[in-house]
Amino acid sequence: MTPPVFAHGTLRLYLLALLEEEPRHGYELIQALSDRFGGTYSPSAGTIYPRLAKLEEEGLVTKTADGRKTVYAITDAGRTELDGRRHELDAIEDQVTDSVRRLADGVRAEVGEAMRSLRAELASAAREAKRTATKTRVDPAPAQPDAGRALHEAELALSEFRQAMRTELRSHEARTRLGADTVAILRAGLARTADEVRASLRA
Template identity: 60%
Template sequence: MTPPVFAHGHLRLYLLSLLDERPQHGYELIQSLGDRFGGTYVPSAGTIYPRLAKLQEEGLVTKESDGRRTVYAITDAGRAELASRQDELAEIETDVTDSVRRLADEVRSSVNDAMRSLKADLASAAREARTDTSHGIRSAEAIPEAAQDRDARAASRAAMHEAEAALASFRADLRSELRTQFAAGTLGTDGPELLVRRLDEVRREVTAALRAR
């Protein structure tokens, strides 16, 4: 757990030291503290204003309205408090210096961690990109084969439809011829026998030709 920047009661005394330099409003005090800590520590308004109110209650500071702002100033009682606690104030300044170093180290460590995390993320993204590219290449290589398979299946389906259409047309033509001869009374007994014999010959010839491909 990160130790507090100010020990108990030290922020109150440090605010008196800042007001001893010049009167300031609350936001200026927050900025002054941020400047002293190099931006590594900036107290919230909820931290500063209750302490200023307590200092006012104790008669160590006063406040006056300056337009929309409230300006705080140290009183003689506040200066006497500072004078009686100079040794403690010196210790606070040393603690502030140590706190600035500690916070700077934490920020530096956080930045380093963030940089390492960023590098890891970039490396991971690069690996994923290479993997995607590799998959893309393999997929691209597979596309012509897949396209050829699709084309072959499409050609086979077309050929099958054409063959079925040819068979249907052949059957229809033969049926029409047989019916015509039957209607004319010219269909002898040798006609069907001839048809069966020749169809069987055609079947064997076509089957042999297809299997020989």
């Protein structure tokens, strides 16, 4: 289970800090949190709005209508609470940074393992294709029912990798926004795999 990014009771304080900077819509608060942590953490509306409602109930924020949107702003009481707990904000930043790092490490490990598996499957398929081609040149036969097996297996490996990674990435995105570093890892891994397969085919 993915550990919570914010410890109990600390998200409300962080929301007050964001509203002290400027009034914001609920979505803007979600976006600000995502931007603050490099896109690796993006809270759901079901996480943010109940806490905003609780802060309003306690008189720490107010909300006003702005067309079809609702704008939240910190109150004097909210600033008073924030001033009394300002020393906690640095600790919260450290806690969140650690949690986000664990999330990113988990995604990086999943992508790395999938890349290693793909490279092994493609390398095996490439060797099989080369053996089949060599055998065909030495001892041609009228029909080779397995001649395209290696190609089929290579294409199957690609399809399975794509589906597995798509599932992993979408599952992660449902929990927290996918970071640019993960995309970079994926691109670099695919480039390395392509180079290794090409080298195997030329060998």
